[in-house]
Amino acid sequence: xxxxxxxxxxxxxxxxxxxxxxxxxxxxxxxxxxxxxxxxxxxxxxxxxxxxxxxxxxxxxxxxxxxxxxxxxxxxxxxxxxxxxxxxxxxxxxxxxxxxxxxxxxxxxxxxxxxxxxxxxxxxxxxxxxxxxxxxxxxxxxxxxxxxxxxxxxxxxxxxxxxxxxxxxxxxxxxxxxxxxxxxxxxxxxxxxxxxxxxxxxxxxxxxxxxxxxxxxxxxxxxxxxxxxxxxxxxxxxxxxxxxxxxxxxxxxxxxxxxxxxxxxxxxxxxxxxxxxxxxxxxxxxxxxxxxxxxxxxxxxxxxxxxxxxxxxxxxxxxxxxxxxxxxxxxxxxxxxxxxxxxxxxxxxxxxxxxxxxxxxxxxxxxxxxxxxxxxxxxxxxxxxxxxxxxxxxxxxxxxxxxxxxxxxxxxxxxxxxxxxxxxxxxxxxxxxxxxxxxxxxxxxxxxxxxxx
Ligand code: FCB
Numbered sequence: 001x002x003x004x005x006x007x008x009x010x011x012x013x014x015x016x017x018x019x020x021x022x023x024x025x026x027x028x029x030x031x032x033x034x035x036x037x038x039x040x041x042x043x044x045x046x047x048x049x050x051x052x053x054x055x056x057x058x059x060x061x062x063x064x065x066x067x068x069x070x071x072x073x074x075x076x077x078x079x080x081x082x083x084x085x086x087x088x089x090x091x092x093x094x095x096x097x098x099x100x101x102x103x104x105x106x107x108x109x110x111x112x113x114x115x116x117x118x119x120x121x122x123x124x125x126x127x128x129x130x131x132x133x134x135x136x137x138x139x140x141x142x143x144x145x146x147x148x149x150x151x152x153x154x155x156x157x158x159x160x161x162x163x164x165x166x167x168x169x170x171x172x173x174x175x176x177x178x179x180x181x182x183x184x185x186x187x188x189x190x191x192x193x194x195x196x197x198x199x200x201x202x203x204x205x206x207x208x209x210x211x212x213x214x215x216x217x218x219x220x221x222x223x224x225x226x227x228x229x230x231x232x233x234x235x236x237x238x239x240x241x242x243x244x245x246x247x248x249x250x251x252x253x254x255x256x257x258x259x260x261x262x263x264x265x266x267x268x269x270x271x272x273x274x275x276x277x278x279x280x281x282x283x284x285x286x287x288x289x290x291x292x293x294x295x296x297x298x299x300x301x302x303x304x305x306x307x308x309x310x311x312x313x314x315x316x317x318x319x320x321x322x323x324x325x326x327x328x329x330x331x332x333x334x335x336x337x338x339x340x341x342x343x344x345x346x347x348x349x350x351x352x353x354x355x356x357x358x359x360x361x362x363x364x365x366x367x368x369x370x371x372x373x374x375x376x377x378x379x380x381x382x383x384x385x386x387x388x389x390x391x392x393x394x395x396x397x398x399x400x401x402x403x404x405x406x407x408x409x410x411x412x413x414x415x416x417x418x419x420x421x422x423x424x425x426x427x428x429x430x431x432x433x434x435x436x437x438x439x440x441x442x443x444x445x446x447x448x449x450x451x452x453x
Contacts, residue, residue, distance in 0.1 A: 004395035010112065010402030011447040012074035013067070013424065014363050015056075016119035016163065019411035021080060023057035024050045027094035030086025032121035033131070033172075034414075037179035048417030054409045054427045057098070064105050066425060066434060067408060071447050074112040076291075076362055076404050077102070078119035078163065085144055088123035096151050103155045114362075114404075115156045116219065117145050117202065119163040120172075120179070120414075127180050132173065132191035135274065138198035145202035150209060157213050160291060160362075161202045164221045165195040166245055174315035177415055185269035188315045192248055193274050199253075200282035207285075219291035219362045220249055222345040225298045228324050233302035237320045240265060241300045244318055252283045254290075254353040265318060268310060289401065291362030292349070294386070297341035298322045332367035333420055337382060339389035346393035346400060358399040361390050365406035367413075367420040370437075374426055379439040384446070405443060409434070 018034050038049040056063055067075055081088075083095030103113045118141065126137055141161075149159060162168070171178040174188030182188070203216045210216075225241035227234035239261070247259035257280065263272050303321035307313040329337045342364065349356055364386050368378040387403060394400040410423035418429055424440040427433075 010074040012072045012404040013408040014076035014404040016078040017080035018121040020054040020056040022053035022055040028092040030082040031124040032082045033127045033179035045417040053412050068109045076114040078116035082123040088126035113156050114158040116160040133187040138194045141198035142201035142205045146205040149206040161199040163219045189270045190274040196283045200285045203285045215288035217289035221293040223298045224344050225300045228301045237302035238300040240318045287357045291360050293363035294342045296335040339385040342389040343392045346398045350398045358401045360402040363406040365422045374437040376437045376439045380442045
């Protein structure tokens with residue numbers, strides 16, 4: 001390997017509150033949209049819910065010991081909004097205290113906290129008032145962000161507003177696959193806009209009270225769309241896919257404009273009246289970093305809409321077929337293993353948006369069936385190949401500052417429930433025993449080797 005990662009490059013792991021914490025009614029926590037959604041029969045595989053997850057709320061000290069032994073210098077986690085504001089408005093001291101204890105313990109271990117304010121767990125009370133369809137939720141989010149920032153700004157320097165607004169808006173409000181389980185056109189597009197607006201308002205509110213060392217960013221999922229042929233129709237289909245999944249977010253955040261083509265794609269679905277004067281300036285507030293989550297590329301062919309009746313069609317049904325995968329290995333989720341897609345995502349962003357802030361790979365990881373001895377060689381080669389792909393991007397001139405593996409622990413994988421395991425550490429959900437996989441030891445040794453270079 002060449003040594004193209006800059007000095008001070010960060011090595012970390014990532015988790016999120018709802019996926020690991022469990023304890024969904026402890027210490028005054030209110031219900032989130034994921035508690036409500038998971039209770040709907042058939043919504044989550046196996047009828048799984050946020051209980052028990054990895055019971056991290058009670059076992060966080062032991063988990064931090066595992067984090068320390070792993071040798072990471074950074075830990076990306078999320079704060080549960082319904083622990084902080086159970087009803088979406090009033091502060092719950094016990095929730096704030098939990099994260100203060102966690103962050104102080106990280107600091108004692110010299111592990112830099114990368115705090116994410118929103119990883120999909122909206123307080124149900126705010127959903128009842130319209131959720132992300134409603135412009136008011138963006139203001140509520142900024143208030144919540146300012147509260148957490150005021151409370152923890154003395155111990156946290158890295159502040160991420162949102163994790164992956166795309167699935168939040170489109171899978172959650174458009175396709176009904178994620179919480180809150182809605183299937184709306186206009187509502188989903190409004191949710192995407194209000195998430196971005198909430199991000200901008202939150203950064204402004206936090207900056208107004210920030211210390212100089214504070215850094216503010218956002219995390220986006222990036223699945224580059226590759227046309228399956230060189231036909232104009234497939235190229236246009238891939239462009240539609242990229243507009244929906246990526247440019248709907250990156251153009252207003254970093255390009256100073258709404259994604260060209262988005263409004264035309266959904267002309268009969270929404271009048272985009274949720275876009276108000278001044279919103280673009282708010283959304284485009286300068287950032288200190290962009291986090292990129294990368295798992296796979298999408299291979300896109302032009303195709304008829306899956307649902308012929310426009311009235312019944314979901315917002316993700318944009319006349320594309322993404323099932324024609326190349327002959328490459330797949331993970332246990334069926335996702336194609338294409339590390340070059342990570343290079344492409346990073347270099348592509350760098351080229352498209354002049355003035356883009358520095359980037360981190362904030363999530364990257366995979367699922368494979370376990371062997372009895374937890375010797376997960378496939379995961380090791382997946383991670384190793386993707387780290388090299390990140391290195392290639394850095395060598396090509398991308399300002400890349402760190403890599404976070406998803407995930408420290410097995411966890412609640414959203415609509416898939418507990419079936420799919422992304423952890424470097426295996427969790428037995430009956431006993432809550434933690435067993436580091438071979439990949440945990442590999443990542444530990446890899447980090448040490450990178451630092452010794
Ligand atoms: C990402 C999510 C994360 C996890 C991984 C596998 O989209 O941000 O919570 O579920 O996928």
